[in-house]
Amino acid sequence: MLGGGGKDGAMSDAEVEANVRAIVAGLATAGVEVVDCDPALADTAAFCAAYGYDPEDCANAIVVVGRSEPPVYVMCLVLATTRLDVNGAVRARLRAAHPGVKKASFAPGDVTATLTGMAIGGVTPFGARSLPIWVDDAVMQRQRIVVGGGSRGCKVVGPPAMLLELPRVEVVVGLAQQVATAS
Numbered sequence: 001m002l003g004g005g006g007k008d009g010a011m012s013d014a015e016v017e018a019n020v021r022a023i024v025a026g027l028a029t030a031g032v033e034v035v036d037c038d039p040a041l042a043d044t045a046a047f048c049a050a051y052g053y054d055p056e057d058c059a060n061a062i063v064v065v066g067r068s069e070p071p072v073y074v075m076c077l078v079l080a081t082t083r084l085d086v087n088g089a090v091r092a093r094l095r096a097a098h099p100g101v102k103k104a105s106f107a108p109g110d111v112t113a114t115l116t117g118m119a120i121g122g123v124t125p126f127g128a129r130s131l132p133i134w135v136d137d138a139v140m141q142r143q144r145i146v147v148g149g150g151s152r153g154c155k156v157v158g159p160p161a162m163l164l165e166l167p168r169v170e171v172v173v174g175l176a177q178q179v180a181t182a183s
Helices: 012-026 046-052 088-095 109-116 160-165
Strands: 033-036 059-067 072-079 082-084 102-107 133-136 145-148 154-158 169-172 177-178
Touching: 012 033, 012 154, 059 088, 059 109, 059 145, 072 082, 072 088, 072 177, 088 102, 133 160, 154 160, 160 169
Parallel strands: 072 133, 133 169
Antiparallel strands: 033 154, 059 072, 059 102, 082 177, 145 154
């Protein structure tokens, strides 16, 4: 864990958010901002309804575990209107890089919080420590995206090109699938 104010060495929400804000401030990509929000409204649907953002511009950071010995973790960033293809694209990529991976699944919330140091509902690729970050290519097609801010009290908003400034980022074609809509 990164050092910080918590008794176990974990950073507080305020420290995590300050770290994310510092990373964003150092980006070369124009038009990136950190937008404050009510922590009770941090979940995508509530945030969009309260602040007028399009759900199609929101991207969720999801930590996946490749079941092997030792386990392998990756952060995936997909549009909120899509579904991460954990059992197809993600598992195949994990197996290609780590042949011992048998299965892939969503990491439990407590594991995600421990690995990232971030609050669930605020997980972001900005400050994601040493995790590889796989970004679905559909995220890169948006004019702007909204991602977590490390805490539930803010979001990062900007052009998707901002993600390419982060270490360990790889754009992956077909990482997520469109969610079928009722007709």
